[in-house]
Amino acid sequence: MHSLEKFMLRLSEKRTRTLLYQGLLIAFILMFFYIACVNVNNNLAAAGIHIDYGFLFSESGFDVNESLIEYSSESSYIRALFVGFLNTILLSFVCIVGATLLGVAFGVLRASQNWLGSSISFLYIELMRNLPKLLILLTLYILSINSLPHVREAYQFFGVFHLSNRALYFPTLIWQEHMITVFLTCVAALIVVYIYRRYVNHFKDKTGQDLPFLWPSFLFVGFVFFLVSMILGVNYSFDFPALQGFNFAGGGEVSVQFFVLAFTLSIYHGGQIAELVRGGIQSISKGQEEAARAIGLSYLQTMRLVVLPQALRVIIPPIGNQYLNITKNTSIGLAVGFSDLVSVMNTSINQTFRPIELMSVSTLIYLAICLVVSVLINAYNNHTRLEKA
Amino acid sequence: MKSTAKLFAVATALTITASQVQAGAVMDDVKANDEVICLVNPNSPGFSVPDSQGVFQGFNTEFCRMTAAAILGDADKASIRGIGFSDSMKTIVAQKAHMASRSITRTGTRDANPGMSFVVTTFYDGQGFMVPKKLGVKNASELSGATVCAEEGSTTLLNIADWFTDNDMQYKVENINDKSARMQAFFSGKCDVLASDLTALASDRQLAKTPSDYVLLPNIISNEPLTLVARPDTAFETAIFWSFQVMLNAERLGVTSENIDQVVADLDNQPKAVQRLLGSDSAAGEMATALGLVDDWSYQIIKQVGNYGEVYDKHLGSQTALDITRDGTFNALVSNGGLLYPHPIR
Structure with missing residues (x-):
């Protein structure tokens, strides 16, 4: 056979053709990106725009509303972005916890036989699924800043917490040396408690008897705390917020927009997660539940010990998707003045006219956050998966 | 092959095309098309908002009309278009409009762009x-x-x-x-x-x-000097600058759109400055020939648009909802302690 004929014959094999097509596709994609990159680069150079990240270390000149670290208008752009990054992380974490709790509660309620519970849950889920989150956010924001009192007439709780339409003000601990020693000792005490917990479980497995756990643990940790504090002579004093001029001074504060954002994203994504939880529960054979009830487990026990652990396998992958969405959706915070990563990035772009550099940095940061969330979810997914799926 | 062509098309579309900058010929373009394409803010109460007929009204739109009255003799030949802030500057640089009157602050870096010229400040904001x-x-x-x-x-x-x-x-x-x-x-x-x-x-x-x-x-x-922006062309820029001076001079001399016909009818008995402003064989007439404006351009501006004070009062003054005080601010004439300095028409 001639080599050409051989080649044609090869080509008629399905495997060869598939490989060929895939190879071509990859080549096209690579070429596309190559051409796009070269073109963008050439045109930017022609327009006199040079990519340079050096400006990130110069003074930003603007202030942000809230920051977990020291920041002023004299700090650098990179520090401003870091402030935004931390705010995004904090908000995402709070929302993920909130949405999960709401989602599981309403999901279980939705799948239950209780007509009222199921209907309320249905109403909640449909409301959240059919409203745009920005609308929910703006409505709740405008409602809360109008119904909460002005800072001068702030609500007072126990004489130390103050709530106004600006923020919740709370006392903060005044840091003293040796506190870190006390803290580390308490951590060590908690590790001891953890070891004791394992022993309690082990003991129950062996003998079927419960050992006291909760009160001895509390007593032990409390005792360690007081003892070490006394030996080292640590005083615990607090910085109380007090009204001074236009605002509260001293103590710490959490802004109203943070609460509103955390609440909005929690109820919004809680509604989506509830649907996933309901789907997961209903994918478990009815026999499992009936069997559990037959051996005398209560409804909640059936859920916690039998149904949910099995449903988790179905629920985890799509919930991971929700967590990624929550992380990305925190960027709607800029509408109501929360200094998240996108808000800080926008301001920086307007000051420097360096959108390419700033957007690429923000993209990388978001990608990094989301990849970390993904890795955690996948690890948990592998943990809950059946050995042989 | 077809998909390669598509890819190239998309790749090209992704890139930014740098536009060529040419000077001159803007005045000719205005006359050839018989309209002044003027960009304003699409929604800025008092400065430019569309009325029930969709026609832009407001303080800033009057300077579009002023330019059309001076060059084409008819203020209504200003084609006023609403556009966003950063897009307006891009549109001027891309030569798709003749001028912008949309509260653009004159800054050094913006003026350094060869694709647009800042002509004259119409409002001192801050x-x-x-x-x-x-x-x-x-x-x-x-x-x-x-x-x-x-x-x-x-x-x-x-x-x-x-x-x-x-x-x-x-x-x-x-x-x-x-x-x-x-x-x-x-x-x-x-x-x-x-x-x-x-x-x-x-x-x-x-x-x-x-x-x-x-x-x-x-x-x-x-300091926010809100300034008229033009496509670079010396004749066009000079026409806009002096049209604005006509509005300032008219205010100082007390010539309004209401009384201008009486003033012109009795021009010989008017002060010399008024005669130079409105006479056809005067300074204004000479300028019209040199710049290629309509012969009675100063009359047309005041008649159709009004003097600066009239325009201010109509859109921003105490009779309006905005009620922006003028006396004692930068936007008063120099004679009243402001920054608006009428240049001599002679």
Whole structure:
């Protein structure tokens, strides 16, 4: 056979053709990106725009509303972005916890036989699924800043917490040396408690008897705390917020927009997660539940010990998707003045006219956050998966 | 092959095409098309807002009409188009419009762009503060520790930061992107102060339930000379600059759109300056020939558009909802302590 004929014959094999097509596709994609990159680069150079990240270390000149670290208008752009990054992380974490709790509660309620519970849950889920989150956010924001009192007439709780339409003000601990020693000792005490917990479980497995756990643990940790504090002579004093001029001074504060954002994203994504939880529960054979009830487990026990652990396998992958969405959706915070990563990035772009550099940095940061969330979810997914799926 | 062509098309579309900059010929283009394409803000109460017929009305639109009256003899030949801020400058540079009258601040870096020319400042704005009257604050120096609301991402943020740092005062910023959220935050007392350009504050005040409950503080913390922008062309720029001077001179000389016909009918008995402004064989007439304007361009501007004071009163003055004080501010004539200096037409 001639080599050409051989080649044609090869080509008629399905495997060869598939490989060929895939190879071509990859080549096209690579070429596309190559051409796009070269073109963008050439045109930017022609327009006199040079990519340079050096400006990130110069003074930003603007202030942000809230920051977990020291920041002023004299700090650098990179520090401003870091402030935004931390705010995004904090908000995402709070929302993920909130949405999960709401989602599981309403999901279980939705799948239950209780007509009222199921209907309320249905109403909640449909409301959240059919409203745009920005609308929910703006409505709740405008409602809360109008119904909460002005800072001068702030609500007072126990004489130390103050709530106004600006923020919740709370006392903060005044840091003293040796506190870190006390803290580390308490951590060590908690590790001891953890070891004791394992022993309690082990003991129950062996003998079927419960050992006291909760009160001895509390007593032990409390005792360690007081003892070490006394030996080292640590005083615990607090910085109380007090009204001074236009605002509260001293103590710490959490802004109203943070609460509103955390609440909005929690109820919004809680509604989506509830649907996933309901789907997961209903994918478990009815026999499992009936069997559990037959051996005398209560409804909640059936859920916690039998149904949910099995449903988790179905629920985890799509919930991971929700967590990624929550992380990305925190960027709607800029509408109501929360200094998240996108808000800080926008301001920086307007000051420097360096959108390419700033957007690429923000993209990388978001990608990094989301990849970390993904890795955690996948690890948990592998943990809950059946050995042989 | 087909898909390669597609890929190339998409790749090309992704890139930014740098436009060529040419000087001159703008005046010819205006005359050839018999219209002045003029860009304004699509929604800025008092400055440019579309009326019920969709025609833009407002202070800024009058300078589009002024230019059309001077070059084409008919103010209605101004084709006024609403466009966003950064797009307006791009449109001028891309030669898709002749001029922009949309409150663009003249800054050094913008003027350095060869694709557009800043011609003449029509309004001196500046960033200021608005506070509720019941706060009892009379001066921004009393604002130490206050919470300030400002638009997210704007240069306002920079100016506030500079000002409070320079004055060694503490403050807290609420940079809110959504306008209704921002206004609500201010009206509900979540912020003590709203910071923005004075003109913006004047129109924002109208959104309050009782606008008189709020006052503007006298402090102006930044300079915003709002300036007419033209496509670079010496003749065109000169025409715009002197048309604006005609409006200033007319105000100083007391010539209005109402009385101009009487003034012209009795021109010989008018002061020399008025004769030079309106006579056909005078300075104005000479300029018309040299610049290629309609013969009675100064008459047409005043008749169809009015003098500067008339235009100001009509759109921004005390008879309007905006009620932006003019006396004693930068926007008064030099003779009244302002910055508007009528150049001599002779």
